[in-house]
Amino acid sequence: MLNRELTHLSEMSRSGNQVSEYISNTFLDKQNDVEIPSPTQKDREKKKKQQLMTQISGVKKLMHSSSLNNTSISRFGVNTENEDHLAKELEDLNKWGLNIFNVAGYSHNRPLTCIMYAIFQERDLLKTFKISSDTFVTYMMTLEDHYHADVAYHNSLHAADVAQSTHVLLSTPALDAVFTDLEILAAIFAAAIHDVDHPGVSNQFLINTNSELALMYNDESVLENHHLAVGFKLLQEEHCDIFQNLTKKQRQTLRKMVIDMVLATDMSKHMSLLADLKTMVETKKVTSSGVLLLDNYTDRIQVGFIDYIVHPLWETWADLVQPDAQDILDTLEDNRNWYQSMIPQSPSPPLDEQNRDCQGLMEKFQFELTLEEEDSEGPEKDGEGHSYFGSTKTLCVIDPENRGPLGETEVDITTEDKSPIDT
Numbered sequence: 001m002l003n004r005e006l007t008h009l010s011e012m013s014r015s016g017n018q019v020s021e022y023i024s025n026t027f028l029d030k031q032n033d034v035e036i037p038s039p040t041q042k043d044r045e046k047k048k049k050q051q052l053m054t055q056i057s058g059v060k061k062l063m064h065s066s067s068l069n070n071t072s073i074s075r076f077g078v079n080t081e082n083e084d085h086l087a088k089e090l091e092d093l094n095k096w097g098l099n100i101f102n103v104a105g106y107s108h109n110r111p112l113t114c115i116m117y118a119i120f121q122e123r124d125l126l127k128t129f130k131i132s133s134d135t136f137v138t139y140m141m142t143l144e145d146h147y148h149a150d151v152a153y154h155n156s157l158h159a160a161d162v163a164q165s166t167h168v169l170l171s172t173p174a175l176d177a178v179f180t181d182l183e184i185l186a187a188i189f190a191a192a193i194h195d196v197d198h199p200g201v202s203n204q205f206l207i208n209t210n211s212e213l214a215l216m217y218n219d220e221s222v223l224e225n226h227h228l229a230v231g232f233k234l235l236q237e238e239h240c241d242i243f244q245n246l247t248k249k250q251r252q253t254l255r256k257m258v259i260d261m262v263l264a265t266d267m268s269k270h271m272s273l274l275a276d277l278k279t280m281v282e283t284k285k286v287t288s289s290g291v292l293l294l295d296n297y298t299d300r301i302q303v304g305f306i307d308y309i310v311h312p313l314w315e316t317w318a319d320l321v322q323p324d325a326q327d328i329l330d331t332l333e334d335n336r337n338w339y340q341s342m343i344p345q346s347p348s349p350p351l352d353e354q355n356r357d358c359q360g361l362m363e364k365f366q367f368e369l370t371l372e373e374e375d376s377e378g379p380e381k382d383g384e385g386h387s388y389f390g391s392t393k394t395l396c397v398i399d400p401e402n403r404g405p406l407g408e409t410e411v412d413i414t415t416e417d418k419s420p421i422d423t
Contacts, residue, residue, distance in 0.1 A: 077117030078107045113141050119163065125185055147195070147198070163192050194262045224262055
């Protein structure tokens with residue numbers, strides 16, 4: 001960038017050319033002449049260790065593509081002498097409880113490759129995302145070889161079982177048209193890679209033993225991060241990129257979804273995820289139970305919001321900048337009146353109910369006045385005057401034309417006290 005600017009400066013004028021030459025000769029040439037000392041043996045060893053830390057462990061160089069092509073790939077993606085038996089087992093591909101052990105036995109211990117190939121064929125994902133069969137099988141065999149057969153549980157058999165179970169769960173009728181093809185692709189792919197290169201020990205064991213993986217991932221979902229790294233790293237192997245025909249946006253979206261799903265398999269996140277799921281279920285129950293929508297009360301909510309929140313705020317602001325905010329207050333008042341007019345009006349109560357309401361209010365006021373009279377009777381303290389209460393008139397007026405914001409009849413109570421002032 002500096003060289004470009006200097007070139008531009010030199011072309012502008014003669015003086016600019018001189019300045020450019022001075023800067024170039026004084027600073028740039030000296031920088032280029034600085035000799036970089038050769039690294040010592042200690043530095044070379046340190047650099048080697050740093051390079052090892054940045055590498056993804058567990059990735060092996062395997063060659064499956066040399067003997068694979070579209071014409072040589074078998075019906076189920078794996079070579080087998082028991083194709084009929086395997087076909088019989090895969091009839092339960094869309095059912096819960098497929099015998100994954102039999103699939104492994106009939107596929108020469110390639111249950112993951114076999115199941116994934118069958119699922120992608122069943123869902124037509126190879127065609128949808130333009131994935132060639134040989135690339136897919138090459139990647140799946142490479143992935144399966146990175147599962148450790150000597151690990152009792154987290155092996156390729158388990159990965160195949162999870163992938164098939166995910167396929168069945170996504171086939172639930174209630175989820176029809178809920179997920180896109182890309183989301184389904186991400187979910188099944190995540191199931192396939194979610195335990196790749198599992199060492200057979202827990203996250204806590206790796207953390208407690210200060211393992212390289214724990215150091216690399218800062219003790220946070222150590223294995224889950226490693227499974228993701230290996231799964232995506234294998235896509236870079238020769239003839240293994242099954243997502244090469246996805247758009248950049250699709251690839252980014254898929255990667256994010258896969259990362260989220262595999263990280264969610266960390267059992268330390270289980271209770272939090274379960275709570276979120278329960279919240280979703282309860283929300284669905286409420287919204288489908290006939291409860292009135294809040295939209296039905298928008299008008300009343302807006303009136304209250306304006307009266308108690310917005311208007312006091314703008315009124316204070318108007319006092320500060322008067323009269324510049326008067327137009328805002330006028331508009332606010334118009335809005336409030338409009339929402340007020342949208343509130344449904346309740347029918348007028350019968351006349352006898354109005355009379356009963358008035359009688360009840362009169363009795364209440366008379367009772368309160370009686371209590372006041374009783375409290376005021378008796379001698380006052382020395383030095384204090386006397387209070388005299390005379391007649392009290394109570395007037396109850398019902399105006400059927402005048403109603404409150406919720407449609408109720410307004411009752412005006414007028415009380416007149418003709419008592420003398422305290423002396």
